[in-house]
Amino acid sequence: MKNKMLSATGLCVDFFGLRALDNVSLTISKGEIVGLIGPNGSGKTTFVNALTGQVAVSAGQVTCNGQNITGLPPHKVAYHGIARSFQIVRLFDELTISENIELGAIAQGVSRKTAKDRANELMIKFDLQSYSDQLAHTLNYGDKRRVEISRALASQPNFLLLDEPAAGMNEAESDTLLEILNQLPQDYDLGILIIDHDMSLIMRLCTRLHVIDSGKTIGEGDVETVRRLPKVIEAYLGSSADSEEKDA
Amino acid sequence: MFNKNTMATFFILIIPIVIIVIGVDLINIRLLNRLAIILCINMILVLGLQSFMGNSGILSFAHIGFMGVGAYTSALLAMPLRMKSMALPDLYLMLKTIEISPYLAIFIGGLVAALLAATISYPLMRLSDAAAVITSFALLVVLHTVMVHWSAVTNGPRTLFGIKAITDIYLAGGVAIVMLFLTLLYKESRYGLLLRAVRDDQVAASAIGANLSKLRWIGFIISAFMAGIAGGIWAHFITSFSPNAFYLKETFVILGMLVIGGTTTVTGAVIGTIAVSVVFDGLRAIENMINMAQMFPKPIVGMTEVVLAIAMIATLILRPGGITGSLEVGCWPSIKKRLYHR
Numbered sequence: 001m002k003n004k005m006l007s008a009t010g011l012c013v014d015f016f017g018l019r020a021l022d023n024v025s026l027t028i029s030k031g032e033i034v035g036l037i038g039p040n041g042s043g044k045t046t047f048v049n050a051l052t053g054q055v056a057v058s059a060g061q062v063t064c065n066g067q068n069i070t071g072l073p074p075h076k077v078a079y080h081g082i083a084r085s086f087q088i089v090r091l092f093d094e095l096t097i098s099e100n101i102e103l104g105a106i107a108q109g110v111s112r113k114t115a116k117d118r119a120n121e122l123m124i125k126f127d128l129q130s131y132s133d134q135l136a137h138t139l140n141y142g143d144k145r146r147v148e149i150s151r152a153l154a155s156q157p158n159f160l161l162l163d164e165p166a167a168g169m170n171e172a173e174s175d176t177l178l179e180i181l182n183q184l185p186q187d188y189d190l191g192i193l194i195i196d197h198d199m200s201l202i203m204r205l206c207t208r209l210h211v212i213d214s215g216k217t218i219g220e221g222d223v224e225t226v227r228r229l230p231k232v233i234e235a236y237l238g239s240s241a242d243s244e245e246k247d248a
Numbered sequence: 249m250f251n252k253n254t255m256a257t258f259f260i261l262i263i264p265i266v267i268i269v270i271g272v273d274l275i276n277i278r279l280l281n282r283l284a285i286i287l288c289i290n291m292i293l294v295l296g297l298q299s300f301m302g303n304s305g306i307l308s309f310a311h312i313g314f315m316g317v318g319a320y321t322s323a324l325l326a327m328p329l330r331m332k333s334m335a336l337p338d339l340y341l342m343l344k345t346i347e348i349s350p351y352l353a354i355f356i357g358g359l360v361a362a363l364l365a366a367t368i369s370y371p372l373m374r375l376s377d378a379a380a381v382i383t384s385f386a387l388l389v390v391l392h393t394v395m396v397h398w399s400a401v402t403n404g405p406r407t408l409f410g411i412k413a414i415t416d417i418y419l420a421g422g423v424a425i426v427m428l429f430l431t432l433l434y435k436e437s438r439y440g441l442l443l444r445a446v447r448d449d450q451v452a453a454s455a456i457g458a459n460l461s462k463l464r465w466i467g468f469i470i471s472a473f474m475a476g477i478a479g480g481i482w483a484h485f486i487t488s489f490s491p492n493a494f495y496l497k498e499t500f501v502i503l504g505m506l507v508i509g510g511t512t513t514v515t516g517a518v519i520g521t522i523a524v525s526v527v528f529d530g531l532r533a534i535e536n537m538i539n540m541a542q543m544f545p546k547p548i549v550g551m552t553e554v555v556l557a558i559a560m561i562a563t564l565i566l567r568p569g570g571i572t573g574s575l576e577v578g579c580w581p582s583i584k585k586r587l588y589h590r
Contacts, residue, residue, distance in 0.1 A: 092448035
C-alpha cells in the first residue's frame with residue numbers, strides 16, 4: 001500500500017453535552033513521529049481515546065490505511081495495527097512481565113512461539129530480561145512504562161499512540177527512552193503519535209507538532225513553525241516560558 | 249503443551265487425588281468411600297467454577313444450575329426403559345424410547361450443559377462486576393424454576409428415582425484428574441491467558457485486541473461443561489434426587505471451597521476442595537456424635553454451614569487470595585525470584 005496513514009478528520013467528542021473535542025483533524029504517516037501537545041484538560045487523551053474506540057465519536061471520521069474505522073470497538077481497532085499506551089500505566093498485574101508482553105502478540109492471533117520470540121527480543125531491547133518471570137505489579141513505575149511500550153510493540157503495530165510515555169521517569173530513564181523512541185519508526189516501520197508535557201522531549205523527538213486547547217486545534221506544522229505561532233505561545237509555550245522566566 | 253511449572257503443578261496436584269482414591273479402596277469402609285466420591289465430584293465442580301471465575305474474575309452463581317442440567321440429561325438418557333415409564337409417565341415419546349450407556353450419557357450431559365450455556369450466556373458476558381454477579385444469580389433461579397416445573401422431564405419438585413448406579417471411586421477420581429488437566433490446559437492456553445489479561449485490566453486488554461465478551465463466553469462454556477459432567481457422575485452415584493439438590497446450599501459449598509482454597513489458581517481449587525471436605529465431614533461426624541450422646545437438651549443443627557461461612561469470611565478478610573495465594577504449586581520454588589528478584 002503506497003500511503004499508509006492513520007488520519008482523523010473533523011473529530012468531535014461530546015461528554016454529556018460538553019464538547020471535549022471540537023473538529024480536530026490530524027494525520028500520522030508511517031515513519032514519522034507527531035507530537036500532540038496542549039495544556040491540561042485540552043483533550044489530548046480524549047483524542048487518543050477517540051482514535052482507539054475507547055470513547056464514542058459524535059462527529060468526524062477515523063481512517064486507517066484508507067479503511068473507515070470510526071466507531072469500532074477497541075479490540076477491532078487493534079486489529080488494524082493501532083497500539084497504544086496509557087497515561088496511567090495499565091499492565092496485567094497478576095501476570096509476569098514476559099506474559100504481559102507476549103499478550104500484545106497473542107491477542108493478534110500469532111502463535112505462542114512467535115509471541116515468546118517477540119517478547120524475548122523486546123525484553124532485550126528495553127532491558128527487561130531480568131524481570132521476565134516477575135509479576136507485573138512488583139515493578140517500579142519507570143520499568144512498568146517500558147513493559148507497556150514493549151507490549152504495544154509486540155503486536156507489530158503500524159501506528160503507536162503514546163500517552164505521556166516519560167511520565168514518572170527520571171532524567172536518565174527518559175533520555176534512554178528518547179533514544180529508543182527515536183529509532184522505532186525506522187526499526188519497526190511505524191508511525192508514532194506522542195503526547196507529553198516534557199517540551200524538551202517533544203522538541204527533540206517530533207518532526208511535526210499539533211497543538212490543541214479546549215478541544216480545538218490552535219496550531220500545527222513543523223516544530224519551528226509551531227513554536228512561533230502567537231496563539232500557541234499564548235496558550236501553552238508562552239505560559240511555560242513566562243514561568244521559566246519567573247523561576248530564573 | 250505445558251511449561252515446566254504447569255507440568256509440576258499437574259503432577260503435584262494429582263498426588264492427593266490418587267492417594268484418596270487408592271487409600272479409600274484399600275481401607276474399604278463404605279462411609280469413607282461415599283465421602284471420597286462426593287469429594288471427587290465436588291472437586292470437578294470447583295475446578296469448573298475456577299475455570300470461569302478464576303480466569304475472568306467474575307463470580308458465577310449459575311454453576312450449580314448447569315450441574316443440574318447435566319444430572320437430569322444423563323439420568324434421562326441412561327435410565328432403563330421400564331423404569332422410565334414408571335418414574336416419568338409423562339415423558340416425551342422420543343425420550344421414552346432411548347436408553348444409552350450411562351458413561352456416554354454423562355458425557356452428553358456435559359455437552360448439553362455447555363450447549364445451553366453457549367446459547368443463553370453470550371449477551372450476559374458484556375457485564376462486569378456486580379451486574380454480572382446478579383445476572384448469574386438470576387440465571388440460577390431461572391434454571392432452578394425450570395427444573396422444578398418441567399414435570400414431564402424432571403418429575404417436577406418430586407424426587408426422580410430409578411437412575412442406574414454406576415459411579416465408583418475410580419470413575420469419580422479418574423474424571424477429577426482429567427478435569428484437573430483440562431483446567432490447567434485452559435488456563436495456560438491463549439484463551440485462558442487473554443481472559444486473565446481481561447480480568448486484570450479490561451481497558452488495556454481490549455486495547456491490545458482482546459474481545460472480552462467472546463473470551464468470557466468461552467470460559468463460561470468450558471465451566472458449564474465441567475459442571476454438567478459432575479452432575480452426571482453425581483446422578484449416577486446418588487440415583488435419586490430432586491431439583492433442590494442444585495440450588496443455594498450446594499452453590500454455597502462449592503463457592504466456599506474455591507474461595508477458601510484460592511480463586512485464581514487451580515491449586516486453590518484442589519486444596520480448597522480437600523480442606524473444606526475434610527473439615528466439613530469431620531464437623532458433621534462430631535455433630536452426629538454430640539447429638540447421639542444427647543449431650544445437650546436439644547440437638548445441634550447447621551454447625552457445618554456456620555463454620556464454612558465463618559471460614560469463608562475469615563479467608564476473605566485475612567487472606568483474600570485464599571490459602572494458596574496467586575501462585576500455582578508448581579511455581580512455589582521460584583516464588584522468591586518472582587517477587588524479590590531486584
